[in-house]
Amino acid sequence: MPQLQAVKSSLHSQFSWLPFSHYLFAAADNVVPLLVNEFKQASAVSPIAFSKTKEGFNPVLMMGLKEKDNLLVTAQGEWLGSYVPAYYRSHPFCMAINQRGEALLCFHQDSECVLDYLPPEGMGKHFLVEKELSPELSEIKDFLQTVENTRMASNAFCSSCEDLGLFIPWKIEPKPDAEPLAINGLYCIDENKLKSLPVGQTKSLVDSGAMGAMYYHLSSLHLINHLVLLKAKHEDAAAKEITSSVSPDLFTSARDNDLVDLDW
Template sequence: MSIQPVSRERHAHLRWKGFSSFAFAASTTLAPLAAAEISQAALALPLAFIERDGHWSMAAVLGLMPGQNLYVDAGGVWLGRYIPAALRGYPFLIGARADSEPPPCIDASSGLVTPGEGEPFFDEAGSLSPTVTQVMRFLEQTAQSEATLVDACETLASFAVLEA
């Protein structure tokens, strides 16, 4: 992956295409979950409590070995009934910035950033396009919901319900 912040300087004359294959997730063994999706994910995927970056959370278990995703076939087709939110915003991600709003980022190595085809990153006024804004809202809501789930899991861990 080559993650870069979306900027007018870099992306004003480029476009992006939505993904048509889940090949990008073929080696994703665990997908972090958000509180808002637990009920749907639990009906379709095995879930596990995981310790990540010193905090407890929940994840969908997509494979049994590192680098394995049993829910993506060789052609990049998703085989499950539910797709974790962490995978649905691709190729966009939320960047990390402590001093201000996190910037929208994109995986520049995705093959989905092009000079011709697709959706523009910015509108004619130089603001993020409505489509990019919509994707970023989805990612921000997902990140907030992930934080809620981390808090709930941390509470469980504080009562020694979870242990490594």
């Protein structure tokens, strides 16, 4: 689990950070939280699935075929995809909810990007300027608040799918003679049930934009084959100690990293 600490003027006036230059901090993530507004871009990168917690269902981008194995990150920390999920773009910062339900700006204490001193000018970005968030950190906080606001749409989308009984366990059938895939605990939308919904419910999903998101999800599921291919290339690269053989060209090009507003 990441070690998070809330940014406080009383503690972090001398702290700074370096913008991350690689994605090794994500190398042990086989899934990453995703916003429904990201489905269009993410569906060109890797399978979109759903995880289930006691609070309900949540969308995730599947990036590995086993725990602690992110196939979208090379041994050098290069990202093998045309889209980077919003969850990663603010590293080493994130928002966390405290026991009083307040959203706090936090940072990953164990990140190599975080410095507990102020480096020479031009070599890092300050947490604070005169006890207020620096302009750079204020910009990151604004982005994170936008992400949190957008999360409400994701929660509403998942609640609608759950109310309609659309979620089913994702059972991945391996190709003949292929190695079985041990993937448990992920869910997908039942396309047959989706097609059988009454006309009124279908129209409501289309009008709200939710139907489009559902089909971005469904269209992404076949990319499990890309993960299988990436796994083989990673293994081959490790054996040859040549990780450059893993190429981003395995993916189609879709480089719009902006969040998309959908009405639901």
